[in-house]
Amino acid sequence: MVAYAAVNRGLVLIALACALIACGTSADPAGQTLAGIQQRGEITWGADIQGGEPFVYEDPQNPSQLIGFEVDIMNGIARRLGVKARMVQYTWSNLVPSLERGDFDVVMNGLESTAERRERILLSDPYYVYAETLTVRAGEPYRSLFDLTGRSVGTLNQTVAHDILLAIPTIEPKVYEGNEEPYRDLELGRTDGVLLDNIIADRYGCINKALRCLPYDVARGVYVIGIRKGDADLKKAIDGALAEMRKDGELQKILEKHKLWDHRQTEQQTGGGITRPARSFDGEMLWQFLQAAWVTLKISLLAFLLAVPLGMLLAVGRVYGATPLRVAARIYIEVFRGTPVLLQLFVLYYGLSDVIQLGPMEAAILGLGLNYAAYEAEVYRGALLAIPRGQSEAARALGMGPWQTLRHIMIPQALRLALPPMTNDFVSLLKDSSLVSVITVIELTKRMTIAAVDMRGWLIPGIACAAMYLLLSFPLSELARRLERRLARDQRPHTL
Amino acid sequence: MISVRTLSKRHGDRQVLKDVSADVAKGETIAIVGPSGGGKSTLLRCLNYLETFDEGTVEIAGFKLRPNMTSRADIATIREMRVRVGMVFQQFNLFPHLSAIDNITLAPRIVKQEAPGKSLERGLELLAKVGLRDRAGAFPHELSGGQQQRVAIARALAQQPDVMLFDEPTSALDPEMRDDVMEVMKDLAAGGMTMLVVTHEMQFAHDIASRVWVIDQGTIAEDGPPSQVVDNPRTAVAREFFSRIRK
Ligand SMILES: Nc1ncnc2c1ncn2[C@@H]1O[C@H](COP(=O)(O)OP(=O)(O)O)[C@@H](O)[C@H]1O
Numbered sequence A: 001m002v003a004y005a006a007v008n009r010g011l012v013l014i015a016l017a018c019a020l021i022a023c024g025t026s027a028d029p030a031g032q033t034l035a036g037i038q039q040r041g042e043i044t045w046g047a048d049i050q051g052g053e054p055f056v057y058e059d060p061q062n063p064s065q066l067i068g069f070e071v072d073i074m075n076g077i078a079r080r081l082g083v084k085a086r087m088v089q090y091t092w093s094n095l096v097p098s099l100e101r102g103d104f105d106v107v108m109n110g111l112e113s114t115a116e117r118r119e120r121i122l123l124s125d126p127y128y129v130y131a132e133t134l135t136v137r138a139g140e141p142y143r144s145l146f147d148l149t150g151r152s153v154g155t156l157n158q159t160v161a162h163d164i165l166l167a168i169p170t171i172e173p174k175v176y177e178g179n180e181e182p183y184r185d186l187e188l189g190r191t192d193g194v195l196l197d198n199i200i201a202d203r204y205g206c207i208n209k210a211l212r213c214l215p216y217d218v219a220r221g222v223y224v225i226g227i228r229k230g231d232a233d234l235k236k237a238i239d240g241a242l243a244e245m246r247k248d249g250e251l252q253k254i255l256e257k258h259k260l261w262d263h264r265q266t267e268q269q270t271g272g273g274i275t276r277p278a279r280s281f282d283g284e285m286l287w288q289f290l291q292a293a294w295v296t297l298k299i300s301l302l303a304f305l306l307a308v309p310l311g312m313l314l315a316v317g318r319v320y321g322a323t324p325l326r327v328a329a330r331i332y333i334e335v336f337r338g339t340p341v342l343l344q345l346f347v348l349y350y351g352l353s354d355v356i357q358l359g360p361m362e363a364a365i366l367g368l369g370l371n372y373a374a375y376e377a378e379v380y381r382g383a384l385l386a387i388p389r390g391q392s393e394a395a396r397a398l399g400m401g402p403w404q405t406l407r408h409i410m411i412p413q414a415l416r417l418a419l420p421p422m423t424n425d426f427v428s429l430l431k432d433s434s435l436v437s438v439i440t441v442i443e444l445t446k447r448m449t450i451a452a453v454d455m456r457g458w459l460i461p462g463i464a465c466a467a468m469y470l471l472l473s474f475p476l477s478e479l480a481r482r483l484e485r486r487l488a489r490d491q492r493p494h495t496l
Numbered sequence B: 001m002i003s004v005r006t007l008s009k010r011h012g013d014r015q016v017l018k019d020v021s022a023d024v025a026k027g028e029t030i031a032i033v034g035p036s037g038g039g040k041s042t043l044l045r046c047l048n049y050l051e052t053f054d055e056g057t058v059e060i061a062g063f064k065l066r067p068n069m070t071s072r073a074d075i076a077t078i079r080e081m082r083v084r085v086g087m088v089f090q091q092f093n094l095f096p097h098l099s100a101i102d103n104i105t106l107a108p109r110i111v112k113q114e115a116p117g118k119s120l121e122r123g124l125e126l127l128a129k130v131g132l133r134d135r136a137g138a139f140p141h142e143l144s145g146g147q148q149q150r151v152a153i154a155r156a157l158a159q160q161p162d163v164m165l166f167d168e169p170t171s172a173l174d175p176e177m178r179d180d181v182m183e184v185m186k187d188l189a190a191g192g193m194t195m196l197v198v199t200h201e202m203q204f205a206h207d208i209a210s211r212v213w214v215i216d217q218g219t220i221a222e223d224g225p226p227s228q229v230v231d232n233p234r235t236a237v238a239r240e241f242f243s244r245i246r247k
């Protein structure tokens, strides 16, 4: 009876979980999205408010309210379809895959019309014509993209600007996820140019006195609404609504309201962007993966090399130090362990850039090292406390001082005890190192996401990425196992 | 060599040592006996300042110890004193990450800054003296309890001390291993080492010790040659203790 009740409760939980998951998606059967929208009386659109002003963002006066020119345009479309529009928050780089999965009806968030997107999903007629704008530091002589040969130029991931940069092999593209950071790094001299849509450049780059936007358009492109393959009738309905809005002046009014209306909107358009064929997992891709794996390994090893001695110092300070030292060590450990590494990396790379300017690799190694030191400190503290009291007594009775006792008796024994958890932490660090992609380092996981876009699929890059992580972590844990066996000869497992 | 004057120590409100005074001359071997909890270990550990005390003074190997030795100079004095006073523990306390010879040579090398060659040579001599010359490279876990304790004695001797303190050196050992350790201590005593040995080995107290102290409730209840203290104890506590031990 009891068992039956438990099973029953389990089933209810599973049913509940299924219901919750089902709620998250509004997937209509393929090709039925328009019918679904009309039935529900609502069109859901995916976007990322991190893209900020003027696309979709929280109203500063009333943060629960979303505003932006895309909100206004989508509301206009919805009105013409006789439904309401609701925005669904997604990470920008996941918008298209999530659309394909059926998480929402359409994508509208600065989505550029590119050949590869046209291959993958349906795209509406354009609602905005943008220009790729090159921004450089004021006072520097660059006049075109080609003057930046051999320099690094920032842009956003998965954009036409990124494709343009990739098409010029002598330029080293640096890929960001947010609108502000590329211009910040340009100002700090971490890059020599930023290539992005004029909308972003106008708001984040050209207004900065230290920067200068070149007056001509590097290229032009259009923003479109992304629609699932098979929903041709939905595309027709949206195109129809957009055409009406263009004709009756609503589109112009919306764009003027957001200070986005310019001469480009009425000019004849040329084809959008640069076409890059899908890549396959060839020798060059393998080489890129190997390079990324090397970056991951280098960051992890150096960060750990910093974390171990620092962690030991913190542990010794916490166990044996005088009160101020003990408190300081405790605060360090709590702060670094109690806040996300991601936040620490951001603060180190962007937040402190006025005080100290670190390269991305340095910031990555320092950030992960400082963070892991807090974890290692607790491992070593536990190990120090686990050493029998007789050990330090014997050392003192022989006339050894505190430092000699620590160095020759306590620390070697603590390290032996700490070896298994240390191995664990290193493997964990190896994987956490993927977080440093937020400060523009291209390591293994970042390479995988880039490759997934280039190859139009996640499976092969995902398997390659997983295999390389295993190839990195397995020899290390094997090495640690041997070291453990050699060092801890007397630590046989108990026979149970 | 040692003189203890009005030594007192409390643990909280528990008086562990009460006004203890005693003298030990160079070359003497003192067997310290008495019921468990009487304060034997505490007295021994006060002599090399592993335990602090509240009142009184200790003079040992030419160093003067008093309560509250915390200044920089005091701490240096304590360390110098410990080089001249060796200690052997009930649980051996060998360093498990070091081989037998490294256990022995570590302190001479880092505390007395002896040349490695010299400390190695003497370390091997000491191992030979305790009958373990062929186990120099062995790690503590590869040695029997009796062998470990003999290495621990060699480790203490490597600092060339004037006094050796032993706290129940054979209590953690199987009977058949005790003799080897006892043999080493007998040789040491015969060689003129000043020794204080907390022990339950009545044979050692009787045959080897020059004097026997019976410690009970924080005081030295009886102090005299074994023929007197062991064979004809005056106090009730000593009589009761010896009769229980003999059973
Ligand atoms: N750290 C301590 N805290 C409180 N009491 C202690 C401590 N160490 C020893 N004692 C007490 O001091 C007394 C003497 O202990 P000890 O010197 O170890 O006795 P012995 O060696 O004769 O068995 C015992 O009653 C013991 O309980």
Ligand SMILES: [Mg+2]
Pocket (backbone or CB within 6 Å): B040, B041, B042
């Ligand atoms: Mg004792």
